[in-house]
Amino acid sequence: MARYIHQLPDWPSFSWDDTALSETLGQVRYIQGRIFGRMQALGVSARAEAVLKTLTEDVQKSSEIEGEILNTDQVRSSIARRLGLEMGGLVPSDRNIDGVVEMTLDATQNYNSPLTEDRLFGWHSSLFPGGRSGMLKIVTGQWRDNEKGPMQVVSGAMGREIVHFEAPDASRLEDEMKLFLEWFNNNQSIDPVLKSGVAHLWFVTIHPFDDGNGRIARAIADMQLARADDSAHRYYSMSSQIRKRRNDYYQILEKSQKGDLDITEWLKWYLLCLESAAEETEQTLQDVLKRVEFWDKHASVSLNARQRTMIARMQEGFFGNLSSSKWAKMTKSSQDTAGRDIADLIEKGMLKKTDSGGRSTRYELLW
Numbered sequence: 001m002a003r004y005i006h007q008l009p010d011w012p013s014f015s016w017d018d019t020a021l022s023e024t025l026g027q028v029r030y031i032q033g034r035i036f037g038r039m040q041a042l043g044v045s046a047r048a049e050a051v052l053k054t055l056t057e058d059v060q061k062s063s064e065i066e067g068e069i070l071n072t073d074q075v076r077s078s079i080a081r082r083l084g085l086e087m088g089g090l091v092p093s094d095r096n097i098d099g100v101v102e103m104t105l106d107a108t109q110n111y112n113s114p115l116t117e118d119r120l121f122g123w124h125s126s127l128f129p130g131g132r133s134g135m136l137k138i139v140t141g142q143w144r145d146n147e148k149g150p151m152q153v154v155s156g157a158m159g160r161e162i163v164h165f166e167a168p169d170a171s172r173l174e175d176e177m178k179l180f181l182e183w184f185n186n187n188q189s190i191d192p193v194l195k196s197g198v199a200h201l202w203f204v205t206i207h208p209f210d211d212g213n214g215r216i217a218r219a220i221a222d223m224q225l226a227r228a229d230d231s232a233h234r235y236y237s238m239s240s241q242i243r244k245r246r247n248d249y250y251q252i253l254e255k256s257q258k259g260d261l262d263i264t265e266w267l268k269w270y271l272l273c274l275e276s277a278a279e280e281t282e283q284t285l286q287d288v289l290k291r292v293e294f295w296d297k298h299a300s301v302s303l304n305a306r307q308r309t310m311i312a313r314m315q316e317g318f319f320g321n322l323s324s325s326k327w328a329k330m331t332k333s334s335q336d337t338a339g340r341d342i343a344d345l346i347e348k349g350m351l352k353k354t355d356s357g358g359r360s361t362r363y364e365l366l367w
Helices: 018-040 044-065 072-083 095-109 117-127 170-186 192-206 213-229 238-244 246-257 264-297 305-316 324-331 335-347
Strands: 152-155 162-166 351-353 363-365
Touching: 018 192, 018 264, 044 072, 044 095, 044 213, 044 238, 044 264, 072 095, 095 117, 095 213, 117 170, 117 213, 162 246, 170 192, 192 213, 192 246, 192 264, 213 238, 238 246, 238 264, 246 264, 264 305, 305 324, 305 335, 305 363, 324 335, 335 351
Parallel strands: none
Antiparallel strands: 152 162, 351 363
């Protein structure tokens, strides 16, 4: 008796109930259209900032789903450099972060290029530039083999492990991936948004690599969403919503992989995540508009590099209330320099003292 869907005789002939999905899919499409309409009314710099914010969140949250925490400043800087954006406060980034960014940008910026075996191998090598996942040495840039035994998703203490899923045997991977890639690149009969959800589940079920399958599955889903939008501009992050529902995400994947080939329940869950992601983008848009209005208002004001960097960081909400000592530490300047920088911004109407008391004065942006 088959335990997993990839063992069923009709695999991978997925099916779903269009009627059960139509209302949510329609709502997703409506919100997407509204967001893109509003974004097109903005200037180039505002759209670029919205894209940078979304991609930064997407890279971070996709890694967090797998338990890996990435430095926000490094992620943001790596993306900005690769997109050629002139942004304040850019910092050096390490090669592991650059690798995740390269994969994400290749998927979303080159969304119309075919997804190939070689391209996936490149993504996988980018995720693990040192050929290691933590302390473990892994095979990169090629499909997994049987050297370590079956590919299983497990939890629990050693000796009491619970097997949540076992992927297809390595001997099947060439045929499985050939079929998947053919479908992904050529099948146009499915609604493009639904196709994103099907691709996500299908790829992560094949589980073709030693590690990184979840992140690559989400990159493939984002690539298909970019195709659905016919735009490289990403204004909403699926990974951020999946991260918020991380436990539910793993539960619905396991349930789907142990069920039958009717994946209506998985697609319903996926669409609800996408709907939430699109709705949150409305708030992101408001934040972007606030920042654009702030800089437009002060376009003629002369600022030094420290001041531009710190204002940008305050707008992104990277830290709490600002003090002169925090300014000095973050800009690697003296306390006197920090005091002069802050006093200058207060005089120019860009900062103000807060009403909170305490041992040191706090400052906030004068929006």
